Amino acid sequence: MSDDPIWLKPHGKPWSVASAEVVYDNPWIAVTEYQAVAPTGRPALYGKVSFKNQAIGVVPLHADGTVTLVGQNRFSRANYSWELPEGGAPMGEDPLDGAKRELAEEVGLVAADWRPILTMELSNSVTDEIAYGFLALSLSPTETAPDETEDLAVARVPFGEALNAAVTGRMPDSLTVALLLRVHHMASVGELPAELATLVLAR
Template sequence: MQDILYNLMSTEFENPWKTIRSRPIYDNPWIAVREEDVLKPNGAPGIYGVVSFKNKAIGIVPVDSEGYTYLVGQFRYTLNEYSWEIPEGGGPMNEAPLETAKRELEEETGLHAATWSELGRIHTSNSVTDEEGFLFLATDLTPGPSNPEDTEQLIIKRVSLKDAVAMVMRGEITDSLSIAGLLKAFMIVSSY
């Protein structure tokens, strides 16, 4: 069984989709939407809508010396609901993800981290978007003043990392960067 899993993970797969035509539908400073005429894997014609992000998604799981993390609460316009999340934001494509992470952590929480570990890369919703997310664990924290953007009305909540994971498991945290980041950070911190 392990050989089969290894082979599936190491095999290069050919793209069974064929793009016939691509046309822009919408564009703003943050996203571009295009519609593509395609041949599906079964050879039938179809269309595919793709949302391309103009920034990288960055998520940070700050963990202090007592095993607590810091969640950011804010109202999310797209969902029309309040959301608890890890500190996160968008970073320019030409900026190193770690530099964006450092800036976002300070802006949203006022925290500075002396130690940074990369938790990995994710695709946030790969059936409709090419958005790429980068996750970081931030430790050895020192507090400072926060400086949120003018679109952000944030509440910072300090909770144990274990309680944050429990919030994920109860469905109280639904943001994909936050779920992936908290679960990965918990696995790493728990193994110490």
């Protein structure tokens, strides 16, 4: 039996679909247009972006309380984004395998201690994208192998400095904000080694 509180149970009727048409498709996403019926019974036109990869994010947390971040120019918002190492894992691949690959490729690190810490729906009003977040500890260097379209900068900064940038809107990538807050929460509730928790919580 689930230990979830009663308010977490579903309420009302689910959406239903009268017809569906794929209106765009490429190797990374597909866009489907639906003639749907809302939980209220009203007809509704709905578009959904389906992703062909799982989203992966990694918090590389060093023993001295620093984290390694990646900076790059992002296409969609035409901005420069500092964020945690992130990427995609093909559907059917273990998300942890994808996380290990992204950490090595983007910032040249391997970890002896991996912990799954968060699962997220990144924009569930219009996409089906699922993200998996991991904490990587006991880090050591390896060779980088960025994608041919990636021009990456790498910075190693105190955890508190990274968290402050995230929660004040200067590092707004959603996975980065959520995962840094999750690690701070872990430190607060005793889910990290005591010495590391002290460094994470330091101001």
